[in-house]
Amino acid sequence: MHLFDRTTVDDExxxxxxELLIGADxxxxxxxxxxxxxxxxxxxxxxxGSLVRxxxxxxxxxxxxxxxxxxxxxxxxxxxSLFVGVNGGGKTTSVAKYAHRWQKEGKHVxxxxxxxxxxxxIDQLKKWGxxxxxxxxxxxxxx
Numbered sequence: 001m002h003l004f005d006r007t008t009v010d011d012e013x014x015x016x017x018x019e020l021l022i023g024a025d026x027x028x029x030x031x032x033x034x035x036x037x038x039x040x041x042x043x044x045x046x047x048x049g050s051l052v053r054x055x056x057x058x059x060x061x062x063x064x065x066x067x068x069x070x071x072x073x074x075x076x077x078x079x080x081s082l083f084v085g086v087n088g089g090g091k092t093t094s095v096a097k098y099a100h101r102w103q104k105e106g107k108h109v110x111x112x113x114x115x116x117x118x119x120x121x122i123d124q125l126k127k128w129g130x131x132x133x134x135x136x137x138x139x140x141x142x143x
Contacts, residue, residue: 009052014039017056025085034059092121096128103133113138 014035021031038059042052081098083091099109111129113122113136122138129136 005049007048009042009047009049013049025089030063034063087118092124092128095125096132099129099134100132109134111136 018031018035021034022028026034034056038052038055041047041055045051047055083095085091095111099111102109109132111125111132111134113125125138126136
């Protein structure tokens with residue numbers, strides 16, 4: 001049974017969900033904040049499992065949209081965003097999606113390959129850069 005397919009969401013579900021978030025490389029502070037906000041809403045509004053899932057989605061979107069706004073970049077100063085995480089976590093794909101979004105917002109985007117030890121990392125980034133319509137800087141593999 002999936003976590004939020006249950007009619008009631010108890011402590012076990014919240015603990016399991018927190019483990020999933022941390023295992024998915026969500027920071028501990030963010031995981032705790034997310035669970036705290038949604039758990040309070042679920043308790044106050046007596047939400048069932050499926051409604052808790054929707055509240056979680058909404059709060060995740062809220063956290064991500066607030067985090068992605070950041071400080072406005074000065075035209076005289078470039079903004080650098082560093083994406084880190086475990087292998088196979090989808091960083092390169094996420095970078096491409098952000099690059100595409102920023103490009104559509106009229107920003108000048110440049111992708112720089114940092115994962116040069118993984119086989120085909122540079123090729124993957126170049127393909128995503130082409131898809132997003134942004135330039136990619138990369139050196140030789142293993143550099």
